[in-house]
Amino acid sequence: MVALVKQRRPKMTYTLYAAPLSLYSGKARGYLRWKNVPFREVLATRQVYVREILPRVGWPVMPVMVAPDDTTVQDTTDIIDYVESRESGPTIYPEGPKQKLAALILELFGDEWLLIAAMYYRWTFNEEFAYQEFGNALYAELPLEERLAKGREDGARFKALLPLLGITPNTAPAVEATYEEFLKAFDAHLAQHQYLFGSRPSIGDYGLLGPLYAHNYRDPASGEHMEKTAPRVASWCRYTHAPQHFGGGTFVGGDEIPGTLLPILKMFGREQLPILLSTIKHMKSWHAANPEGDELPRAIGMHEFTIGGVTDHRGVVPYHIWMLQRVTDHLAALSGDDKTQAEALLVLIGAETLIGLDTGPRLQRKNFKLHLA
Ligand SMILES: N[C@@H](CCC(=O)N[C@@H](CS)C(=O)NCC(=O)O)C(=O)O
Structure with a gap:
């Protein structure tokens, strides 16, 4: 029975x-x-x-x-x-203005920039596994052998998004090179610290966890590659996603940004920031052309972008600016020495354009969609 x-x-x-x-x-x-x-x-x-x-x-x-x-x-x-x-208990937002700035930047970097590597590695090296996983999740009620065929249909829709993310045969080597560079830098950081800013995870850690855990650790071929080339990152994936662990730990003192994070923050300044700036330009034009517009489409056309020195095209995604506005809101709320210190960090990582940046029309999420505020 x-x-x-x-x-x-x-x-x-x-x-x-x-x-x-x-x-x-x-x-x-x-x-x-x-x-x-x-x-x-x-x-x-x-x-x-x-x-x-x-x-x-x-x-x-x-x-x-x-x-x-x-x-x-x-x-x-x-x-x-x-x-x-x-909820009470320790927070994942550092109090220190510089650490909070870097954490918000790294959430955006993980969520939206490492997404490129996550999608590339899944659909280049783990395609059959991914179809089966789609089948297992979406059609869990079907017998195992029927799930794969159904999973193929759903998975194919995600695979079809690669060009929109700028993943093409032209950019593929650069996607690999920049991901390798990231893995090496993060692995070196984890030799010194348990998480990004010490022994407590921050919002930045969870931004990185999405692409690094669910795709690039859990997908078998990508996971094997991570274990081999960046074993500390694989270990970080395990304990940051672990079933239960003590919700404590501390952020490093004195609002210090560990030097080992600078190469990763500089990748943000060099690789992701130019696309965000281009997105703001497109958003302003979209707003001018749609003065009555309220709800934003998920993509508003295509634009040129560069990854690892290779230029191609990808979709213009207004949501990225909603996330960027979290960073610029934090900056705008700073004054005095906090502001000076935060701005010095931005200069150091090649992201000084963020200082006083006009991010275009204000965005908000309403009814689970993106709207003009
Ligand atoms: N920014 C959203 C992204 C959520 C998202 O893209 N989820 C994927 C699965 S991992 C999905 O359901 N995508 C369907 C779609 O975007 O149409 C978040 O942080 O939750």
């Missing part, structure tokens, strides 16, 4: 609709585990999309979190900030 398993949403805990293969699910899950709040993870199957995600959010995406009072929260940044503002 087969037991009937009822999937009830417990009232006192958070629920995370997520899946093992999902990049941003790994980011949220790692954070919730460290924060040590009670939560249940529910696999985001097709049925769960239909029953929970679509009615709550209006479009298909994961992860989605439902709070104990039934509030729906979508987007990992909003999920983390929602929990941070309601």
Whole structure:
């Protein structure tokens, strides 16, 4: 006799609709585990999309979190900030203005720039595994052998996004070279520190965790490569995403930015920042051409970008500017010595353009979509 398993949403805990293969699910899950709040993870199957995600959010995406009072929260940044503002215990936002600045930058770098390497490595070296994983997550109710064919259909839609991310045969060697450079730098940093800023993880660690854990550690061929070339990064993936670990630790004293982080922060200044600046230019033109526009499309055309010295094209994504505005808001709130110190850091990492930057129309998330504020 087969037991009937009822999937009830417990009232006192958070629920995370997520899946093992999902990049941003790994980011949220790692954070919730460290924060040590009670939560249940529910696999985001097709049925769960239909029953929970679509009615709550209006479009298909994961992860989605439902709070104990039934509030729906979508987007990992909003999920983390929602929990941070309601739960006691240590915070993942450093108090030091420089560390907080670097942490916000690295969240953006992980979420949106390392995404390129995450998608490239999954679909170049782990394609069959990924299809099976799509099948296992979305069609968990089907017999194993039927899942692969279904997973192929869904996986193909994600693979088709590669050119929009600027991943082409032309950029592929540069994607590999810049990822190798990142791995080497992060591995060297982890020889000195447990996390980015000491023995406590920050919002920046969780930004990096998405691409590094769910794709580049967990996908078998990429994981093997990481174990070999950057074993400390593989170990960091394990403990940052670990089932339970002490939600404590401290950020290094004196608001110090470990010197070993500078090569990574400089990658942000050199590689990602120019695209963000170009995105702002496009956003301003879009706004001028759509003065009545309110909800933003997910992409507003294509633009030129350069990765590892190779130039190609990719989509213009307004969401990146929503995340950048978190960085510039933090900067704008600083004064006196804090401001001087933060600006000196930006100069050091080649991101001085961020000082006093006009980021274009103000953006906000409303009803799980991006809008002009
Ligand atoms: N910025 C969002 C991104 C979420 C996201 O892109 N999730 C992927 C799975 S890892 C997804 O569901 N994508 C579907 C889509 O974007 O249409 C977050 O931080 O939560």
